Amino acid sequence: MRFRSREQAGQELAVRLLEWASSGDLANVTVLALPRGGVPVGAEIARAMRVPLDVLVVRKIGVPGSPEVGIGAIAGDDPPVFDRTGLRIMDLSEDRLGPEVARERVELHRREQLYRGGRPAADVRGHSVVVVDDGLATGITARAALRHLRRREPLRLTLAVPVCGHGTAAALRDEADDVVALFQPQHLRSVGEWYTDFHQVSDEEVLAALRELHPAG
Numbered sequence: 001m002r003f004r005s006r007e008q009a010g011q012e013l014a015v016r017l018l019e020w021a022s023s024g025d026l027a028n029v030t031v032l033a034l035p036r037g038g039v040p041v042g043a044e045i046a047r048a049m050r051v052p053l054d055v056l057v058v059r060k061i062g063v064p065g066s067p068e069v070g071i072g073a074i075a076g077d078d079p080p081v082f083d084r085t086g087l088r089i090m091d092l093s094e095d096r097l098g099p100e101v102a103r104e105r106v107e108l109h110r111r112e113q114l115y116r117g118g119r120p121a122a123d124v125r126g127h128s129v130v131v132v133d134d135g136l137a138t139g140i141t142a143r144a145a146l147r148h149l150r151r152r153e154p155l156r157l158t159l160a161v162p163v164c165g166h167g168t169a170a171a172l173r174d175e176a177d178d179v180v181a182l183f184q185p186q187h188l189r190s191v192g193e194w195y196t197d198f199h200q201v202s203d204e205e206v207l208a209a210l211r212e213l214h215p216a217g
Contacts, residue, residue: 004195035115126155
């Protein structure tokens with residue numbers, strides 16, 4: 001099974017979420033997408049549910065020399081969330097990753113300013129929040145996002161993704177009230193292999209979705 005695009009994945013995920021929310025109050029739901037890849041998925045969900053879309057910028061912390069390998073993540077000004085097992089296996093310390101954390105913190109704030117243009121982050125206190133990404137392998141960025149949001153006291157916190165490794169989904173149930181994933185393969189090598197079109201989402205696509213789907217965007 002492969003999704004044609006993130007948009008198709010979002011439409012299928014929206015059907016599942018509408019069933020999940022059928023007995024609830026959609027007037028109190030906010031969709032928060034993790035940019036950039038989660039935004040096309042989240043936009044389809046927000047359209048289907050007729051609720052606002054906003055973004056939550058989270059940055060992966062990569063292994064020195066292999067930045068594509070995520071060993072941690074940051075959200076907002078919160079402390080980094082690290083894969084402790086990965087740190088031990090790679091013989092890495094948090095102090096050694098300090099420069100990577102600092103660089104990603106700068107980029108996180110740059111993207112927040114770009115996407116929001118000074119608009120404050122969504123107020124999630126007392127709201128049902130649906131956190132959306134295009135897929136999860138290790139789940140470290142989702143874990144950082146969920147912990148960041150939990151501190152802001154949402155009414156209910158749901159993680160929704162088209163595809164997520166089975167073990168990752170199980171682990172993230174400790175962080176979210178609900179985990180909704182269309183597919184949970186036992187072995188997920190990469191999210192991209194689940195999509196025919198997995199192009200890099202541009203900042204322009206993110207901004208266009210926010211202009212359409214955020215009341216003040």
